[in-house]
Amino acid sequence: MTINQKKSNLRMRITRCWGLYLLLLFPLVYVFIFNYIPMYGVLMAFQRFTIREGIWGSPWVGFYHFERFLSSPIAMRVIWNTLVLNLYSLVVAFPLPIMLAIGLTHVTSNVFRKSVQMITYAPFFLSFVVLVGLMSQFFGLRFGPVNHVITSFGGSPVNFMGSVGTFRHMFVWSGVWQEMGYNSIIFIAALSSVDPQMHEAAVIDGASLWKRIWHIDIPTILPVISIMLILRMGAMMTVGFERVFLMQNPMNTSVSEVIETYVYRVGIASVRPDFSFGAAIGLFQNVVGAVLVFLSNIISKKMTGNGLW
Secondary structure, eight states, rough: HHHHHHHHHHHHHHTTTTTHHHHHHHHHHHIIIIIIGGGGGGHHHHHGOOOOTTHHOOOOOHHHHHHHHHTHHHHHHHHHHHHHHHHHHHHHTTHHHHHHHHHTTTTHHHHHHHHHHHHHGGGGOOOHHHHHHHHHTTTTTOHHHHHHHHHHOOOOOOOOTOHHHHHHHHHHHHHHHHHHHHHHHHHHHHHHTHHEEEEEEHHTTOHHHHHHHHIIHHHHHHHHHHHHHHHHHHHTTOHHHHHHHHOOOTTHHHHHHOOHHHHIIIIISSSOOOHHHHHHHHHHHHHHHHHOOOOOOOOHHHHHHHOOO
């Protein structure tokens, strides 16, 4: 096919489906304005930025801020805290939506299935402020129902929101409660492509439910699982600022100080904000995430044959 023929076919497709291309235009414009245009700000990571001189007038310092961060005593602590929370979330929060989706597809009662979907989807629409507020009330040290039950059985009250030993569990499992139902939607959609005749034939052959799940459902959604896992690996250096920041207090800072909150403290909230230092840390975080995406995609392609590209 010649170049002119390809252009003609593209023009015909656009003319025939102009409405769909128009709908696609709005998110593309949004991404370009709010994600690509601000990227020139990463230049601050290589400068000693001042507001007076601006980005184009500030002196260049090369990789000074990267070396400063990686050689600082707090760098390993915030990186470690970020990785631990992400690995914990990956082990717990990634497989549970898959299990929920598979379970819901095999439930025969429509009433029960819809009830479970509503109950598990609803927490996703709570803001992080409301979520952390509910946790503070429910697990409160003095008046929380959980501590009330503990003390009624003769135990000592536990400071769930301020204890170093409980912060990670509270963070991860609150995220599971809030996002498990919503994250299962994509796997439910993938499972809808399973041919019912395959299950019927397996039942006739005497296959149990677990064998049908292992040999039919999981292979069907394996490409989706691979893609979601690759994307999840790309976010391994990001935890999510809002929930961590709201749950953070002076008693649990040693395990709750992650890269995002540290960038906020040194780059914005300090008495003398260091914009260049914060930009360097953020760029380091994004570069590591991009490398993890490429590596996980290569591993996924070799192991399962599925990948993002």
